[in-house]
Amino acid sequence: MWWTRLKALIVKELLAVLRDPKGRAILIGPPILQLLVFSYAATLEVTNVDVMVLNRDNGHWGQELVERIDGSQTFRSIAFTDDQNEVRDAIDRQRTIAALEIGPTFSRDIEAGRPAEVQIILDGRRSNASQIVSGYLGRIVGTLAADTPAGQRMAPETIGVVARNWFNPNLTYQWFMVPNLVASIALLIGLIVTALSIARERELGTFDQLMVSPLRTHEILIGKLIPPMMIGLFHITVYILAAVFIFGVPLRGSLFLLYGSAVFYLAAVVGLGLFISAMSMTQQQAILGAFLFMVPAMLLSGFATPIENMPAWLQPVTLVNPLRYFLVIVKGVFLKDIPLAEVVRQTIPLCVIALVTLSAASWLFRRRLE
Numbered sequence: 001m002w003w004t005r006l007k008a009l010i011v012k013e014l015l016a017v018l019r020d021p022k023g024r025a026i027l028i029g030p031p032i033l034q035l036l037v038f039s040y041a042a043t044l045e046v047t048n049v050d051v052m053v054l055n056r057d058n059g060h061w062g063q064e065l066v067e068r069i070d071g072s073q074t075f076r077s078i079a080f081t082d083d084q085n086e087v088r089d090a091i092d093r094q095r096t097i098a099a100l101e102i103g104p105t106f107s108r109d110i111e112a113g114r115p116a117e118v119q120i121i122l123d124g125r126r127s128n129a130s131q132i133v134s135g136y137l138g139r140i141v142g143t144l145a146a147d148t149p150a151g152q153r154m155a156p157e158t159i160g161v162v163a164r165n166w167f168n169p170n171l172t173y174q175w176f177m178v179p180n181l182v183a184s185i186a187l188l189i190g191l192i193v194t195a196l197s198i199a200r201e202r203e204l205g206t207f208d209q210l211m212v213s214p215l216r217t218h219e220i221l222i223g224k225l226i227p228p229m230m231i232g233l234f235h236i237t238v239y240i241l242a243a244v245f246i247f248g249v250p251l252r253g254s255l256f257l258l259y260g261s262a263v264f265y266l267a268a269v270v271g272l273g274l275f276i277s278a279m280s281m282t283q284q285q286a287i288l289g290a291f292l293f294m295v296p297a298m299l300l301s302g303f304a305t306p307i308e309n310m311p312a313w314l315q316p317v318t319l320v321n322p323l324r325y326f327l328v329i330v331k332g333v334f335l336k337d338i339p340l341a342e343v344v345r346q347t348i349p350l351c352v353i354a355l356v357t358l359s360a361a362s363w364l365f366r367r368r369l370e
Helices: 002-018 021-041 060-071 084-092 106-112 124-147 149-157 173-204 207-212 217-245 255-279 283-299 315-320 322-336 340-369
Strands: 049-055 075-080 098-102 118-122
Touching: 002 173, 002 217, 021 173, 021 217, 049 060, 049 084, 049 124, 060 075, 060 098, 060 106, 060 124, 084 098, 098 124, 118 124, 173 217, 173 255, 173 283, 173 322, 217 255, 217 340, 255 283, 255 322, 255 340, 283 322, 322 340
Parallel strands: 049 075, 049 098
Antiparallel strands: 098 118
């Protein structure tokens, strides 16, 4: 009997979400569009850079430096000037992100093996991009210095450093971004679909029917837990297929571990959504509550900035964020074949979060029923 009641509730919840054509379009179209758009738009690379050059040197090496910058694929255009005020104006009006000033004795100094004068002026309002551009220009200047006669004479005495990038040898930004989006968009869809569940019942007037139905409280919660998890697993499957076959992200780990941890991750997300839904009286309140949690969850997950770089007082707050743990699992399974012990270590907090949130939602829902 209990399985028949539970099955009827699960079918009813799925029909409530999927029978509406607009609802189906919202569940399928926007998540796929977000994955495609964000994967290309949210790039960590800095390209198509406009720079300005103030060349005070009339020698060969000053011109060689300019030609090497012009030949780099990173830089889109180079503007030349003889006036420092024009450099100031270009950066102030954001026509360029960086300006390179070559000293008047640059060629003579670099030919003799003496420190040469080169100044890079950056737009501090775009701090991350300007620091990356500074690194590009610094490498070009360093390569030029090594190619001079003085640099070649000193080369045997220097120590060669060769950088090797593990797990992402070519530093392809989509290999980093797409696994992050798999977890993040699943959080978005799972949280919103679940948060609207009980609030929709109140607005449509069917909440009273649940109260007088033979369903018990835990059966209602299970019936509202399973459909969003099924939808979430469907989305994760689509994202994994897109990551592998569209974006070419390698899947080096175990799909079994990924799906196993995804079940607990979605349970934690759905638990949060049910708690928000039980607290909300309208669907508008539920959506606002979901976004109130989702934005800090994204910022405190390690998606954009490492958690270790956050203030010490803020890092403990991230411990209650399920996205933090699932990001480690997704990136680990995709890029480096994360071992079972590490998956279990990241899944245990997800189990705790799911248990606490589902218990809190059950208590709040039972209190509303009473």
